[in-house]
C-alpha cells in the first residue's frame with residue numbers, strides 16, 4: 001500500500017486494535033537506538049532455544065524480566081546468567097499512551113504499568129508460529145510496536161492455532177494492542193516482506209517488534 005494512503009485504525013477483533021503509523025519516524029529511530037543498546041547486553045540478543053531442541057528463527061532480547069520458554073526470571077539463566085536491563089520509566093509512559101490511543105480509556109491507561117518487553121528482531125527468513133502469550137500472571141493488555149520491514153501478522157482465535165484467523169499487515173510505526181476478549185488470541189508472524197522499510201525508521205533491513213507486557217510477578221529480592 002502506498003505510504004501516501006492513510007490506513008485507518010481498526011478493531012480487528014474485540015479488544016484487538018491496530019493503529020497504523022502511530023510512531024513518528026523520530027520515535028522509531030529513538031526506539032531502534034534503545035533496542036540496539038539492549039541487544040548488546042547485559043544479556044545479548046540471541047535465538048531462543050526451545051525445550052524440545054529447536055531454535056527460534058526470531059532473535060530476542062528482553063528488558064525488565066527475561067522470558068524463556070515458558071517463564072519469566074530476572075536473570076537470563078539460559079544465556080549468560082546476567083540480570084536483564086531495567087524496564088525504563090519512559091517506556092511505561094509510552095505503553096500508557098499506546099493503551100489510551102487504542103482504547104480511549106484514560107483510567108485503564110493510567111493503571112497500565114508494563115514491567116517487561118520482548119524485543120524481537122526478524123530477518124527476511126524469520127517467522128513466528130501461532131502461539132498465545134500466556135506466561136504472564138496478569139490479564140493486562142499486550143502493547144506491540146513494529147519498526148522496519150512490513151510483516152503479515154495473523155490474529156487468530158482463543159481456542160485453536162488454526163482458522164478462523166485474520167491476516168493484517170504491520171508496517172513500521174504501527175501499534176497493535178490486544179487485551180480484553182483478545183488477550184489470549186493465538187497470533188503469529190507468517191511472513192516478513194524484505195526490503196519494505198523506509199530507512200528513515202532507523203533500520204536498514206529486517207523487522208523489530210517490541211511487545212510490552214505486565215508479568216504480574218514480584219521479585220522476592222525487591223519485596224519490602
Ligand code: SIN
Pocket residue numbers: 118120128144153170187188189209211
Ligand atoms: C510476539 O508475538 O511476541 C511478537 C509479535 C510480533 O512480532 O508482531
Ligand code: MN
Pocket residue numbers: 131132133187
Ligand atoms: Mn506473542
